Amino acid sequence: MGGRRGGTRVLLKLAWIELKLFLREPTTLVFTFAFPVVLLFVLGEVFGNQPGGTDERVFAGIGAMNYYVPAYIAVVAMSVGVIMLPARLTGYRAGGVLRRFQASLVPVWAVLGSQVLAALVLSVVGSVLVAAFGAVFYPVHFPDAPAQLAVVFLVTLAAFAGIGTLLGAVMPSTRAAQGAGLMLFFVMLFLGGAGPPTAVMSDTMKRIGDFLPLTYAVDAMQAAWNGTGWDTTALIVLGALALVTGWLSLRVYRWG
Amino acid sequence: MPPVITVEHLRKVYGHHVVAVDDISFAVERGEIFGLLGSNGAGKTTTVECVQGLHTPTAGTVRVLGEDPRAHAGALRGRMGCQLQESRLPDHMRVWEALDLFASLTPGAGDWREQLEQWGLAEKRSASFSSLSGGQRQRLFIALALVSDPEVVFLDEMTTGLDPAARRIAWDLIEEIRDRGTTVVLVTHFMDEAERLCDRVAVVDKGAIIALDSPRGLVVRYDPLEQVVFSAPDQDVEWLMGVPGARSVTRRGPRVVVEGTGPLLAYVGAALVERGLTPDDLRVIEPSLEDVFLKLTGHLVED
Numbered sequence: 001m002g003g004r005r006g007g008t009r010v011l012l013k014l015a016w017i018e019l020k021l022f023l024r025e026p027t028t029l030v031f032t033f034a035f036p037v038v039l040l041f042v043l044g045e046v047f048g049n050q051p052g053g054t055d056e057r058v059f060a061g062i063g064a065m066n067y068y069v070p071a072y073i074a075v076v077a078m079s080v081g082v083i084m085l086p087a088r089l090t091g092y093r094a095g096g097v098l099r100r101f102q103a104s105l106v107p108v109w110a111v112l113g114s115q116v117l118a119a120l121v122l123s124v125v126g127s128v129l130v131a132a133f134g135a136v137f138y139p140v141h142f143p144d145a146p147a148q149l150a151v152v153f154l155v156t157l158a159a160f161a162g163i164g165t166l167l168g169a170v171m172p173s174t175r176a177a178q179g180a181g182l183m184l185f186f187v188m189l190f191l192g193g194a195g196p197p198t199a200v201m202s203d204t205m206k207r208i209g210d211f212l213p214l215t216y217a218v219d220a221m222q223a224a225w226n227g228t229g230w231d232t233t234a235l236i237v238l239g240a241l242a243l244v245t246g247w248l249s250l251r252v253y254r255w256g
Numbered sequence: 257m258p259p260v261i262t263v264e265h266l267r268k269v270y271g272h273h274v275v276a277v278d279d280i281s282f283a284v285e286r287g288e289i290f291g292l293l294g295s296n297g298a299g300k301t302t303t304v305e306c307v308q309g310l311h312t313p314t315a316g317t318v319r320v321l322g323e324d325p326r327a328h329a330g331a332l333r334g335r336m337g338c339q340l341q342e343s344r345l346p347d348h349m350r351v352w353e354a355l356d357l358f359a360s361l362t363p364g365a366g367d368w369r370e371q372l373e374q375w376g377l378a379e380k381r382s383a384s385f386s387s388l389s390g391g392q393r394q395r396l397f398i399a400l401a402l403v404s405d406p407e408v409v410f411l412d413e414m415t416t417g418l419d420p421a422a423r424r425i426a427w428d429l430i431e432e433i434r435d436r437g438t439t440v441v442l443v444t445h446f447m448d449e450a451e452r453l454c455d456r457v458a459v460v461d462k463g464a465i466i467a468l469d470s471p472r473g474l475v476v477r478y479d480p481l482e483q484v485v486f487s488a489p490d491q492d493v494e495w496l497m498g499v500p501g502a503r504s505v506t507r508r509g510p511r512v513v514v515e516g517t518g519p520l521l522a523y524v525g526a527a528l529v530e531r532g533l534t535p536d537d538l539r540v541i542e543p544s545l546e547d548v549f550l551k552l553t554g555h556l557v558e559d
Binding site for chain 2: 020100102105
């Protein structure tokens with residue numbers, strides 16, 4: 001009974017509830033929406049957005065905020081993916097929420113999918129906030145390739161959501177998941193191009209950065225924003241990451 | 257009509273050597289309230305959770321409405337309702353949101369607002385899950401189990417945490433559910449609950465079913481002796497042994513207890529009157545499921 005169509009209805013309903021639950025939790029709300037804007041404010045006040053000058057080498061001649069705004073859109077997607085998702089999923093498992101769902105035969109893909117859908121909506125809102133902040137105060141230019149930006153954004157979110165659901169699936173407790181998520185978040189934030197730009201990084205930093213998904217997300221996002229063409233390597237890396245982590249999470253997901 | 261549930265030689269071993277369920281078989285007929293009665297850790301919950309498809313049995317077969325609950329879970333969606341012993345909802349989820357969500361699992365399910373009324377949750381409609389009391393949570397879970405109008409419903413320790421008045425209301429509602437044609441599987445460690453509600457009871461101890469019958473049938477089979485009790489201080493009553501059916505006569509302080517079979521009360525009453533004795537507290541104590549349980553397992557249910 002119900003079948004796929006019934007399942008889709010459940011998926012949408014769950015996703016809608018997830019969004020409402022998110023709004024009722026001030027901590028995650030602040031972290032997801034306010035934190036990137038605060039960091040961006042600090043960077044904007046320090047570097048401004050004048051192209052050329054001493055910043056030419058550092059920010060590829062495009063102005064610091066034209067560099068950082070697309071980078072922080074990637075950060076928003078990362079924050080929703082690696083911080084919110086794993087904490088939510090492990091919390092549900094530890095508390096018996098998942099058992100409750102499973103006993104009523106809510107399909108596993110609907111549970112995971114609703115989280116991802118909610119993550120999509122939240123990261124879009126967060127990204128619009130980041131972009132609007134940059135546009136109003138510095139002024140950051142409108143993205144050069146909006147359609148490309150949308151594609152890059154979706155692939156980026158899929159990669160981080162994949163990492164997040166995998167963490168949520170394998171981490172034994174909410175605490176462990178939050179710890180792992182925060183560590184990933186900050187390591188990537190500082191070494192993935194959202195802190196010091198790649199141009200001023202040491203070789204060691206760059207080598208570490210090569211292993212961080214955020215590095216690729218920032219590159220691809222900046223390429224779309226500033227119209228420097230498609231960053232195919234980055235998209236392939238992120239796309240592959242999304243597929244592998246997504247497939248693994250569905251495989252290893254434990255309910256109880 | 258084929259049984260709603262059949263369990264054959266079910267065995268569940270956790271890890272390598274924790275045997276939770278060892279070779280349990282039973283069938284639940286359509287429209288009955290079937291009880292699994294036992295103390296904590298006896299294997300009741302593991303058994304029903306295998307039946308619900310929450311665990312993979314180590315051995316044996318389970319069929320619910322003709323389907324394998326592990327392999328064909330989708331076919332059972334909405335036809336099976338569960339109230340789990342230990343589970344939660346997200347803290348910030350509201351009561352109505354939970355009902356609405358669970359109702360949406362089954363297209364064409366009944367109106368969840370009725371469940372809200374029936375289980376006394378109407379004024380808690382917009383309360384968040386974390387703000388509910390234990391009893392309110394329990395009632396919400398029962399409502400969620402029933403919201404899809406299932407053919408069979410599993411209630412695991414459903415009245416634990418309810419106050420006595422709420423328990424009675426819950427019992428009435430469970431009977432109402434059965435009368436509507438829903439099959440009920442009830443897991444409980446409360447003797448009075450099993451005795452009052454169940455059409456048939458399986459007594460579970462140490463992972464096995466040690467007796468299975470109607471509550472009355474269990475009593476007749478395993479503890480057929482009834483007791484007639486009255487007060488008669490300073491009277492010699494040994495002669496009551498001569499009453500038909502009497503097996504023993506014991507004095508406990510001012511009280512006399514005659515144990516035996518048959519219409520014992522009538523014979524004892526008649527004999528007393530004949531001797532000019534008319535105690536005003538003459539009464540019969542029927543053996544209860546609790547006595548049977550004690551006899552069968554050698555221990556009482558611990559809470």
